[in-house]
Amino acid sequence: MNLVKAGGTIGGLTLVSRILGFVREMVFARVMGASAAADVFYFAFMLPNQLRRLLGEGSFSQGFVPLFARRIGEDGDLTDAKRFAEEVQAVFLPVLFVITAAFMVAMPLVVATVGAGWQDDPGKTQFAIDLTRITFPYLIFIAMVSLFSGILNSLTRFTAAAFAPALLNVALVGALLLYEQGGETTARAMAWAVLIGGVFQLWLTWHATRRAGLKLRFLPPRMTPRVKELLILMVPATIAAGGYYISQLFYAYFATRLPEGSFVFLQQADRLNQLPLALIGSAIGVAILPAISRHIGQEKHRQAANVQGRAIELAMLLTIPATVALVVVGGPVMTVIFEGGRFTEADAAMSGLVLSLLVIGLPAYVAIKVLAPGFFARKDMKTPAIITLVTLAIGVGINFAFIEEMGIVILPISTALAAWLNAISLYVLLHARGHFRVEGWLGRRLIKQLFCAAAMAAILYLLMGVFDDWFAAGAGRRIVAMGALVGAGAIVYFTLAWTIGAMAKDDILILLRKKKVSESPQ
Known part of the structure; x- marks a missing residue:
């Protein structure tokens, strides 16, 4: 597999989406500022979006891609792989509808739990419930995007899946430009734009899958042995691949206990942190998983380790300078991008501080994306899941212990620390099992x-x-x-x-x- 070319294709198209994302955030900051309505929109978008990241970049992708890739015939025959995808779709889609319906009904309880800090403000709580009920069905569309993206990535057709997120940003920027008065009106318009963006993304990946020669039929839901195998892999993979995203749910809980605007500062810092994480870590992680799976399936363990070693080298070549640069110039970066309109100099300074602390863990976040496929390709989802649970618990414990004393800064510090513990643990276990080690050329x-x-x-x-x-x-x-x-x-x-x-x-x-x-x- 052409690792550099594949990673470059995914990263390049992801860059287009991220640039549009920055345009969206720049306009959002100037229109909404660090206001209560801005906090509520970020909260409403965060819940389905974090579940999307878990399903798309975590459990489903990491479980589905190896199983689908192994069902592609040596001559490229897709008959068995297509049947497997149809069986998965038949179960996956009804489950998504049930999950979404359950959350819609229980939304007051969900908001009361995750946004516990807002319970003294009934108006803000009710607005959060209303907006989250609008955005939550986005999960159905974007989770189905993960299915079609997994198929496309397995066929090394990365373009549509990598570009799809750009369509969400187009929809959100459109809403901001049409409803620029700010406040609750703009927040509500953006909530509807999230749903529209999900429809656009699903159409693009569905169409690309059909062009690749796979026209999936709608079958009656049936728990086949192959679907059961995927589900068994998905649960621990959700935790293993999604530790960073699970930690963001705890961000929401703690952020609602902090002063107004804290959600905005955290989300802006996360946006900058996500840029290299998506362009480098996720792109390379997606590119190497099918290759490692095929090598392991063919008993070519040395080749699998070589793919992973080269991925680490390429990832760190780009991640290390990004980390250092954002630590040093985090404040000015936030000033240039966000300051203006309703977003003040003090707001930019606080966002810059959060960013500088959060990106300390960036090399670890990226390393996790590259190291975890070494477990996933061997169908070992439990080990990374256990590591993630332990390190996540450590991070959450630190937040509970120091949130009152240190305020918002403890959230990025604990997240970075947990990421480093996670990455180091993954490497130590891969090394101990003889699957991967940092050889001399890589260490130098x-x-x-x-x-x-x-x-x-x-x-x-x-x-x-x-x-x-x-x-x-x-x-x-x-x-x-x-x-x-x-x-x-x-x-x-x-x-x-x-x-x-x-x-x-x-x-x-x-x-x-x-x-x-x-x-x-x-």
């Missing part, structure tokens, strides 16, 4: 990448002093200053990385389409 490259990132950090600190006044000026000067920081940091890091061998130079040639890829390390 990671050390060189850290050195390059340290040099970049020094340059960024120097330039921060030079451009300090620019970030307090108008939008034009702020954009120029940020462009100078980003440009200088990228030039220093990648030039030094190329010079001292911190990257596989062949990967750059592959991205430029001047050389074919190999799965072996350089």
Whole structure:
């Protein structure tokens, strides 16, 4: 498998969606500010969206893709794989309707539990119930997107699945532009736009699946042995692959106990954190899972380890500088992107602080995405799930212990700490079982990448002093200053990385389409 090309395709199209997401957040901040209505919309969107992430990027994808890929014939015959997908669809769709209906009925209890801090404000609580009832059916559409995306990814057709999230952002930006008065009216319009965006995404992936030659029939729901196998894999995979997203549900619980606007600050920081996580971690994780599954199925364990090693190298090459840059310039980044309109300088500063703390765990979040497929491909969902539960419990315990004393900052700190404990535990177990280890070539490259990132950090600190006044000026000067920081940091890091061998130079040639890829390390 062309790992760099596949990861580049997924990452590139995901970048389009993320850029639209930033446009959405920029407009949202200026229209809504750090207001009560903004907090409620983020809450209403968060509940179905986190379940979507668990189903799409966690349990379903990690369980379905290996099983579907193994049913593709050596000659590319899709007959058995198609039948398996139809059996899954027949059970999956009714279950989604039941889950959604149950949540719609129980929404007052759900909001009272997750948003416990708002119980003293009946108006805010009721508005949260109303908006969440509008957004929650989004789960049906986007979970079905995960089914069609899993099929497309197994067939190494990554384009439609990677681009689909962009359609949600188009719908949300449209709502903001049509209802720019702010407050509850705009929040309600955006809630309906979430639902419309889900319809758009489902149509795109369904159409792409049909073009790939798979026209799934609607069968009566039946619990076949193959569906049972998937369900057995899904439960622990939900926990194993979705630890970060499960932690976001606890964010909601704690954020409602904090001052107004805390939800906004946390969601904005998460948006920046999600950019490299989606572009790098999720993209590479999606790309390598089918390859590792096929290698293991063919008893080619060395090749499976090579795929994972190269994935770690490529992921850290991009993640380490992103982490260092966001830690150093998190405040200015939030100022440039969000400050303006109803979003004040103090709001931007608080968002920047949360971001700088949250991204400390970014390399760990990405490493989890790359290491977990080493378990999933072997149908071992329980081990990563247990690790995630333990580390999640540690993080939640820290929040309970320090939320009153430290306020909002303890949430990103505990999340980052839990992620590092999770990633380290995954690697230690893979190493102990003989499935994967950091070999000498990989260790040397990671050390060189850290050195390059340290040099970049020094340059960024120097330039921060030079451009300090620019970030307090108008939008034009702020954009120029940020462009100078980003440009200088990228030039220093990648030039030094190329010079001292911190990257596989062949990967750059592959991205430029001047050389074919190999799965072996350089």
